[in-house]
Amino acid sequence: MNYTLDFTPVIDGLPDLLAACLGTFLLAISGMILAIIIGIGGVVLRQSRFKPVRWLVIAFIEIIRNTPFLVQIFFIYFALPLAGVRLDPTPTAIIALGINGGAYAIEIIRGGVQSISKGQVEAGLALGLHKAQVFRLIVLKPALRAIFPSLTSQFVLLTLSTSIASAISAYELTSVSQRIESDSFRSFEVYFTVTAFYLVISWLMMRLFAFFSARYFSYPVK
């Protein structure tokens, strides 16, 4: 073993890497917001009166959950231009993350909605609340609270899978580190440091979710 570790390229590239951390963070947050929107929309469609609509949602969930994210991101990357949508890699990655995370979110949120007893909804309607108010206040909020732990771990996974967006060269930490690596050939040093960055990012994500949980869901149950 006659290799000396040299972290100089990593230190020189530190400003770029830290900026890229922010890129990863923004990518993850945007993906999560889209995933939540798709998740809530999917739950509504999943309980549709029309069978074909329900089947479509189930098919969507199973296709996404049983194929690799890398293949999905390639597919979306090539499919969007054919559909007449020209986007940069980063927005494309957000869409892919949102679709992937959304499929998981539908199942998670549905579990939460099912945990709300029907009597609560009926009580809300009897009190004269509007349907949308009942959904927002009596169904959605307590449901979100019930599923928050599983949503958190799913979204930490989503944060980690942003690294796969480097395959279509979206702006995030992995693609920037690959550029520094190919400039300096200090592969191990670069990837080792970046791995540590990811550890910090996923820890911060968990803290963020814990904060939200304490801020919005810490009311007494009964």
Next chain:
Amino acid sequence: MGRDEFFFLLLGLKWTVALSAVGFVCGGIAGLGIALARTSGIRSIERITAGYIAVFQGTPLLMQLFVVYYGLALIGIRLDAWAAVSVGLTLHASAYLGEIWRGSIEAVPRGQTEAAKALALSYVWRMKNVILPQALRISLPATIGFLVQLIKGTSLASIVGFTELTRAGNIVSNQIFQPLTVFAVVGALYFLMCCPLTIYGARLERRFAASAR
């Protein structure tokens, strides 16, 4: 896409299956060790394994593969991409399976351990014949869920440069310029591998939930 291209994808599929199998079997053996260490009751060992699990669950699989790939070369072990990716997936799987199995070992009622101790059974005997068979049953749905995740994770080996299904798809799509068709077929092949497992896992989960009631 002609028959030759499809055959090339099937060759890639073979390597995806091989990678998944190696990762799952070797990762399972190592994961069992992790789970036992994590529940050993010895404070320092529990701390170390908890840290090991946290590192692997808090970093992307892609980075783990990179670090193993270049790290092994650094300490003088020259491995081809196949072996390096196998090692990476094994470490990854050992952490996740270790955590799943820790949970199921702890989910076995305490009375079982106490009864085994009262009967003066040795640690090995107690684990092998009392705790682990019950824990295995509890862990089965989550273990199958992770196997699906692992199969999907092998696609990242393509980024390190190993030709499995996804990379075979990349190569074919660069040759025939029909990325959508190629990746739809690649996706379908993954789906055919994963979906039966997902269905089986969900069925087990339902059955266990019913019997627990």
